Amino acid sequence: MTEKDKVKQVTRERDENGYWQSDKPFRIDRPFGPTGYQDFSYLSDEEKALGIEMMKANAQGQTIQWGFGTPQGLPDQERLWREQAIFCLLGDPELMALHMDFFKRLGQLVTGLDSDELMAATTSRGGLDVIEKGKDPDTRRRLANAMLMILAVGTELNEPYFLRMFALTPTQHKKSDEKGSYLISAEKALMLRHPESSVWTAEECLVLQFTYAYMRREMTDGLYDRAEATWGKKETLRFTYWIAEYYWMVTFQAMYNRRKW
Numbered sequence: 001m002t003e004k005d006k007v008k009q010v011t012r013e014r015d016e017n018g019y020w021q022s023d024k025p026f027r028i029d030r031p032f033g034p035t036g037y038q039d040f041s042y043l044s045d046e047e048k049a050l051g052i053e054m055m056k057a058n059a060q061g062q063t064i065q066w067g068f069g070t071p072q073g074l075p076d077q078e079r080l081w082r083e084q085a086i087f088c089l090l091g092d093p094e095l096m097a098l099h100m101d102f103f104k105r106l107g108q109l110v111t112g113l114d115s116d117e118l119m120a121a122t123t124s125r126g127g128l129d130v131i132e133k134g135k136d137p138d139t140r141r142r143l144a145n146a147m148l149m150i151l152a153v154g155t156e157l158n159e160p161y162f163l164r165m166f167a168l169t170p171t172q173h174k175k176s177d178e179k180g181s182y183l184i185s186a187e188k189a190l191m192l193r194h195p196e197s198s199v200w201t202a203e204e205c206l207v208l209q210f211t212y213a214y215m216r217r218e219m220t221d222g223l224y225d226r227a228e229a230t231w232g233k234k235e236t237l238r239f240t241y242w243i244a245e246y247y248w249m250v251t252f253q254a255m256y257n258r259r260k261w
Helices: 001-009 034-039 047-061 076-079 085-091 093-111 115-122 137-156 160-166 188-189 202-216 221-257
Strands: none
Touching: 047 085, 047 093, 076 085, 076 160, 076 202, 085 093, 085 221, 093 115, 093 221, 115 137, 115 160, 137 160, 137 221, 160 221, 202 221
């Protein structure tokens, strides 16, 4: 029996979220609730209080109902969402607060949605249909572009967590499938590395080409000019920053997540 065959026969057990079991999923500990900070001896009382405040605001402060914990939510997504290594930032509440303030503002500039609206649209089966701004065609276009960029970043970096997560997140916002879902179709998912495929609209093709060119440092004047002609100077700049934010987020998560698959 070869070593490869032996690996195939290893029995592996999954945890309650469907991941392979791991004694320490993340490289640093992260609190899983306000009481979790009692074990973070390196933090001051003020830092712990800030972390607890952010957790409570996240759990209770939203003004629009997110999909989590409701019949309209996406159970598989809810199962994976809180497994993000990005929450390791809670080990430094001041750094987490800085990140969240920046991310909320960036999301609003890119999509036109505040943080609660963005979360409601991306954690509910009905996507943008669950909020009032979902009636605006330009909002639907901007969010669809932003979500497709995230999928392209995960594809380019071959990051399994992000691909798994955003395959369970509403990313298609023009028309739902026969089940009323705005999740990416299997056909499109398989063509993420092929922007010229006929499954993409002209703008989706541009989104993918622009994202890959940015990440590969292969941007051409022709491609950038086409982006500006489609999106204008300001929106092109904002999409560029959005790609950079998720490039950072994916690599950060790969750094702190020990459980790759």
